[in-house]
Amino acid sequence: MKSAAALIKWTPDLSIGIDAIDEDHQAFFRLAALLRDIVDGGENEKLQLIETAVNILEEYIEGHFQREQMAMAQANYDQMVEHIIAHDAFAKRVHAQIARYRGTQDLNDIGALGPMVADWLVNHIMVVDAKFKGVLSNENVDDRPMAYLAMDRNTCETADMPGSSDDFPIGVVPQEEGEQISRYGEEAR
Numbered sequence: 001m002k003s004a005a006a007l008i009k010w011t012p013d014l015s016i017g018i019d020a021i022d023e024d025h026q027a028f029f030r031l032a033a034l035l036r037d038i039v040d041g042g043e044n045e046k047l048q049l050i051e052t053a054v055n056i057l058e059e060y061i062e063g064h065f066q067r068e069q070m071a072m073a074q075a076n077y078d079q080m081v082e083h084i085i086a087h088d089a090f091a092k093r094v095h096a097q098i099a100r101y102r103g104t105q106d107l108n109d110i111g112a113l114g115p116m117v118a119d120w121l122v123n124h125i126m127v128v129d130a131k132f133k134g135v136l137s138n139e140n141v142d143d144r145p146m147a148y149l150a151m152d153r154n155t156c157e158t159a160d161m162p163g164s165s166d167d168f169p170i171g172v173v174p175q176e177e178g179e180q181i182s183r184y185g186e187e188a189r
Ligand SMILES: [Fe+2]
Pocket: 068, 083, 087, 124, 128, 129
């Protein structure tokens, strides 16, 4: 099968001016293109490449969201709760799409993943990340590779950092608004 839609690319107008976060965003677009190329390419080793790519995507999501959320916490950013809710909702969508593919092994399910990532990211950068432009800076962003941050996110219950909206004090996350947010893979509480 060929992926029908052209994939959006990162362009400098999507820069939010923080080096590590801009590099993360570009990595997601490269990964979205890789997923598209795998689906469009030959059969050889396709399944292993897909599994590798989706594992990297899951790690990137954990690591990149952790990077932004640690910086927002350090800067006492006043729109952190809404931002983390947006991150959690998207992570749930991606994890669900990957789980669907793993259940069906249908390349259409994996083919949908590249555009899902690129389209969401463009909108998120321009609408949500853009609001912390000028509030966060290179100085308050942890610039370690995403893999290290992903590990931190999985142990953040013991750290003084928000790993997901579950970590907010009770009452901070408005319960009446939309779906309740959970840690990935768990049922909403
Ligand atoms: Fe974000």
